[in-house]
Amino acid sequence: MAIATDYVPESSLGWLDFDSAASERVGELLRAFDEPGTLDVLGLGTVRDAFSGMLNPGTSTIQTRLRYFLFVPWICARLEAQRVPPGEFSRRLRDDEARLIDCLRHLGRLQGVIGYTAGRNLKRMPSDAYWGGLWTWGLRRMDLSISEYGQRAAAIGRHQPDRDDDHNATTRTVSMWAELPPPPDDFLHAKITFDLTSDEAQLLVDHIQRRHAGTLLAVLCATPQAAAQVDYPWELPTPGMPAQLVEILRHARNFSELTAGPQHVYNVLVARQAREELAWDTDELESDELARLDKWTNRIAERLDDVRAWADDLPEFWALLNEFGINLGVQEFVNAMVERIAHDPEGFAEDSAVHRRIRDRELRLKSKRARLAHRSALENWNGLGVGGQFDFRWGITQSYMRDIAAALEVHA
Numbered sequence: 366m367a368i369a370t371d372y373v374p375e376s377s378l379g380w381l382d383f384d385s386a387a388s389e390r391v392g393e394l395l396r397a398f399d400e401p402g403t404l405d406v407l408g409l410g411t412v413r414d415a416f417s418g419m420l421n422p423g424t425s426t427i428q429t430r431l432r433y434f435l436f437v438p439w440i441c442a443r444l445e446a447q448r449v450p451p452g453e454f455s456r457r458l459r460d461d462e463a464r465l466i467d468c469l470r471h472l473g474r475l476q477g478v479i480g481y482t483a484g485r486n487l488k489r490m491p492s493d494a495y496w497g498g499l500w501t502w503g504l505r506r507m508d509l510s511i512s513e514y515g516q517r518a519a520a521i522g523r524h525q526p527d528r529d530d531d532h533n534a535t536t537r538t539v540s541m542w543a544e545l546p547p548p549p550d551d552f553l554h555a556k557i558t559f560d561l562t563s564d565e566a567q568l569l570v571d572h573i574q575r576r577h578a579g580t581l582l583a584v585l586c587a588t589p590q591a592a593a594q595v596d597y598p599w600e601l602p603t604p605g606m607p608a609q610l611v612e613i614l615r616h617a618r619n620f621s622e623l624t625a626g627p628q629h630v631y632n633v634l635v636a637r638q639a640r641e642e643l644a645w646d647t648d649e650l651e652s653d654e655l656a657r658l659d660k661w662t663n664r665i666a667e668r669l670d671d672v673r674a675w676a677d678d679l680p681e682f683w684a685l686l687n688e689f690g691i692n693l694g695v696q697e698f699v700n701a702m703v704e705r706i707a708h709d710p711e712g713f714a715e716d717s718a719v720h721r722r723i724r725d726r727e728l729r730l731k732s733k734r735a736r737l738a739h740r741s742a743l744e745n746w747n748g749l750g751v752g753g754q755f756d757f758r759w760g761i762t763q764s765y766m767r768d769i770a771a772a773l774e775v776h777a
Contacts, residue, residue, distance in 0.1 A: 415689040420581040423501035429477035431768040439548040445522030454515035462490040566772035592766035619675040621755040628752030676707040
């Protein structure tokens with residue numbers, strides 16, 4: 366079934382290379398599209414990313430382990446010290462990052478080693494994944510893209526400060542990097558782990574707390590072991606948390622839980638349409654998604670008073686996100702979904718008005734790639750459900766807190 370429409374894209378992406386910060390933000394956005402956890406069939410990603418940034422600044426879905434925040438500047442500082450010329454910098458950086466992969470490979474496949482399988486053929490090296498975060502946390506002091514830095518690294522290296530026997534700077538100079546603990550003596554020449562020393566962990570904690578006080582990431586740095594105890598950040602105990610953070614978590618929870626329902630409904634609709642139009646066997650997918658919707662409905666019903674109170678607070682919710690430029694199409698869709706859920710959570714999954722809204726939403730976002738509107742797009746579907754409840758990079762934050770807790774507990 367094809368529906369004729371004049372496609373008006375709700376959002377577009379243009380490239381204006383005004384500064385390195387803008388380039389880096391666009392780069393992270395494009396990289397995020399490749400991540401399985403970021404599939405966004407209903408155009409909710411701008412809100413998801415806004416909360417991810419508010420709660421866990423400097424993190425990204427393509428990051429893995431915390432010590433990369435030190436590995437990358439250690440590698441770059443070596444290249445600076447070696448006065449690598451601009452024409453060779455990119456190759457030398459890739460070579461050193463490939464050596465880092467080899468030094469970490471002994472840890473095994475599931476330990477967060479970026480490039481474990483691809484090795485030096487890896488498309489996006491750790492520097493690419495962590496460059497923006499290094500700036501956000503204040504570990505990188507110059508607002509340069511990686512390519513801009515490569516052009517200037519040798520010049521920066523020629524102006525390194527003099528140091529005493531304890532590696533303390535005795536003269537002041539402009540530096541690309543914050544003062545960091547030195548790398549191991551055999552760095553890039555022997556096996557290395559993700560285990561932080563106490564000095565390394567404390568430096569990272571200090572930077573996070575100084576640059577991002579009041580965020581979830583900074584608050585957790587005081588009690589990093591608490592992150593391991595819960596599945597979602599709003600399940601953390603709130604006594605002692607800043608009031609503003611508690612309120613952000615309330616909004617994040619409601620957005621996460623309420624928008625999970627429409628995503629499951631979308632999967633049901635696609636499964637049914639593929640069965641009807643293409644005679645595909647999608648019974649199992651539909652059954653699984655309906656079971657998820659039953660659990661979702663029960664969860665919403667258990668806290669329906671809170672849900673209805675939050676529905677009344679939607680103007681406050683959008684005001685909180687005002688600086689992120691969430692477009693009106695997203696706001697109207699979320700408002701409509703929340704209104705229907707608050708009114709009748711039990712009837713939401715089979716509500717024809719909800720189905721119509723979801724179909725219209727996908728068509729507006731995807732045009733001819735909308736599975737619910739165009740047979741050709743449906744034929745290219747891989748048969749899998751997409752989307753789900755947002756956790757705002759909680760898994761990354763938990764990993765970082767585990768690494769901090771282990772370092773500070775071992776050396777306490």
